[in-house]
Amino acid sequence: MPAIESAEVLVTGAGRNFVTLRLRTSDGVVGLGDATLNGRELAVASYLRDHVAPLLVGRDPARIEDTWQYLYRGAYWRRGPVTMTAISAVDVALWDIKARVAGLPLYQLLGGSSRLGCRAYAHASGRDLPELFDSIRRHLELGYRAIRVQAAVPGVEATYGVAPGGAPYEPATRGTAPVESRWDTGAYLRFAPAMLHAVREEFGPALPLLHDAHHRLSPSEAASLARSLEPVGLLWLEDVTPVEDQTALRLVRSSSTTPLAIGETLNSIWDCQVILAERLVDYIRVSVTHAGGITHLRRIMALAELYGVRAGMHGATDISPVGLAATLHLALAIPNFGIQEHMPHAPATEDAFAHAYTFENGDLHPGDAPGLGVELDEVAAARHPYAAAYLPVNRLADGTVHDW
């Protein structure tokens, strides 16, 4: 019986910071897992190096479910982003190994493809409406058929989701402390509906549009925004309220028919149990990287399917190419796929992670290479060392810390 021979944790700053777990078996098969937790990368690296790698060596790589349960129940301390990102990385690396041993792309082990490709949405943004319209046009020219729309709120410096002058958007900034931004909910609520109505007017009724409120509203503010956006016909309105308060969505849901999405920061099935069972959203955004890997995400998606909720999985740049590949294999296979977020990675990231997944005509496809279809080029990765980077901290005008 082959055994796991080594478990290495590789930290790189190729394009941005990424943590990758590399498992190697006694018969020479290598599997990769994404362990990147934006702004808290080294905590997961230590969890894996200090507490998980020693337990993996000697184990049977084929026993994926048993290893998942061993790490989850066996730690006593359950859930939470650090633990679940670490377990995800192990789980994905083991699925990669299993599929490579079988000589099949991972999606074949998950039931085979249910669709031709996974429809992706792009991020368009602008510091004003003309810049936003240009950004939408550029993404349509690239082939995207669904667009997330964010624009600078007049009077609010550094609005969430707005790229600096056409450059790709990346919320984490390098440095020893987070950048602090200021937030004004009133200004946002006065501006956002007009901005989204203007986009709908300019681009016509058929283009699927999405918008992210990034956890900043109270239930009544969120309900009134969702209601005012009904004529825009969004594909989804994302993260209207802080996500840990699952029942906050009840008021929003009962007040409006605007489709809702939530879940990129959730990390277990228990965190979305109420949201799913009460059908409080239309799309659930948990990621393979942060919510327990393929093994656990499959369960969440099966529960979601029961309640008519579709997958709209997180795909920001802090999901590494390894994490994105894992997401795409699952997305291709499950019956209740909805749409996949896509923020292309920086050239240095592409150099460090060669991948079989492709983007064509607005769709992502995981490709047909065995396993995940991702190879890590250690030399290219080592050219860019890790440097501390943080997500912003958000404050109100009077200095109170607010949700970012």
Ligand code: GCO
């Ligand atoms: C999204 C997200 C991201 C997050 C980022 C944090 O919808 O893609 O909101 O932009 O802010 O992934 O790490």
Ligand code: MG
């Ligand atoms: Mg989001």
